[in-house]
Amino acid sequence: MIKGVRTLTTLDQLPHERLLENLGNNFITDNDQKILDLVDVISTIYIRDIQTKRRDSWSRKFEVSVPVTNVSLWEQARPILSRLITFVSGDQVEITYTQREKEFRTGLFTDLTKGNFKAVSLLSGGLDSFSGAYHNIANGIPSLYNGYQNSNNSEHKRQKLVSEFICLQDPSAASKISPNLKVTKIEPTQATRSLLFLALACALAYSYQIKDVFIYENGVLSLNPVINHRFTTKTTHPRTISLYNQLLKVLELDIMISNPFLFETKGAIIDRLSNTFKVAITNTYTCSRSRQNIYVGKFQCGHCIPCILRKISLAAYDNEHYDVEYDVPYDYKLRSIKDKYVQNEYKSSVDYFRELKGNIDNGSIYSYIDIRPRDYETGDYNERTTIMLKEFSREFERFWSKYAIY
Incomplete structure (x- = not known):
């Protein structure tokens, strides 16, 4: 030691x-x-x-x-x-x-078969990284999948199911779930968790002489709109990825991180899945409250921001019959919920997206997101972001026409 x-x-x-x-x-x-x-x-x-x-x-x-x-x-x-x-x-x-002294180690990651991999893709067990695997397969990108073992047993179980499913669909794929650090968690927000995941993915990429690391996340949540003091995370914000790539460059590591879904809505991403993948959506895990171990229910909660976005995205394209069960189902009205805390969280999460849609429609959305030219690799980022946000507005309309909570 x-x-x-x-x-x-x-x-x-x-x-x-x-x-x-x-x-x-x-x-x-x-x-x-x-x-x-x-x-x-x-x-x-x-x-x-x-x-x-x-x-x-x-x-x-x-x-x-x-x-x-x-x-x-x-x-x-x-x-x-x-x-x-x-x-x-x-x-x-x-x-x-x-x-510290240099360490010379041999024989690490020996449980993985050497292959002609073109990328390392992060695999959280969530719906976006699951859809990313479909994207890899559909576009002929042989990938290594890398995840981190969450301490939440339900999420870890789903992560294993997703990993096994992907490797079954693509025999050329391989998966590595890094072990949990097993340290006591006091603060549930774990804002830097994504930085750890990316470091592990970079280590796997370096080991296999792979230059591309993919972190798949829909473009709407990647922008982390701050509305009524509610927000998600900056895990895949364009600036996060840009700064991480700058860090790798300073360290002289020939690895590039990117989010192929940066300009796409979650709904459009899911709708492109094959029927085989859509049927397996029930294996995926989205709930942020369960992930933080601050919610214990029979199913995923159905009222946190990630759960609501998942519902919006599936319902907008009539794909909700592929989804999991929730403790707060799709068709629940606000008045149907007796628990005041859950009722307030449900209202707050839904209103977050209602206001997001309103800000998109009235043109004020760029006051709620922080993006700059240097955060992007492409010059048309503003136009592509606007197109994506308008598509999300239409998706929310279709969801609301079926599942308005008031």
Whole structure:
């Protein structure tokens, strides 16, 4: 055990030693060490994130210390990493880098068969990453799928079902679910979780000499519209991906992260699925409240923002018969709910999307989303974003005509 690691992470080993079990590469060069350091740095920040309670204000300030093999390189990366963390989490994190000896490891990821993979795709067990697998198959993109074992048993079970289904549909595919860090979670928001997932996907890509990492998420939630103090996450916001790619460039890692669904609605993405994939939608997991372990019900809740968007997206194209059961079903009116907390959450989540539609229709939507030219790889991002948002407005209309809650 390296001195100081336990106090950093509550683990008796460096994070990469647990997270990168059975990685199929020999880590014998200086460049190889950068991936191990990336996983350790991001993991340490994530652990501190989930173990530091947010109080009255959203933003927090805390310090972390991380052993790395190249302190000077990580000092160069400090400005871009700080911007990334602050943008995603709202936190100010002071990082101290300490020198550790280089580690030469062999035979990692040996449980995966070497193949002609063109990309690593994140696999959460959710509907968007599930649809991303269909996109890969339909477009002839052989992919490795990488997920992180969530502590929520229901979500982990769905993640395994989705992984098995995808590998059955595409025998050339392979899946690697990274083990859970098994540290106590105090703060449920876990804003930096996506940064950890991307670090693990980059490690897998590096090990297999793959240059593309895909994180599939519909374009509407990727923009993280802030309405009535409600918002989702900045997991796949264009700036998150841009800043992460800048970090990889500073570290001289030849890997590019992208979101192929950046300009598409969830409804359109789902509607393109084959019937075989649509039937398997019931294997997927969306509920954010269950994921955070703050909700215990028989089914997915049906009233959080991700659940409501899932309902909107399926119902808009008459695909709701493929969906799972919810504790708050599609046809529930607000007055049907007796629990006041659930009733208020249901109303707040639905109203979030009602107001989003209104802001799209009246042209004020760009006051609620924060996008800039440097966040995009394409010059026509504004036009494509507008087209997508107008399509979502029409999707909400179709949903509301069937399932208005008032």
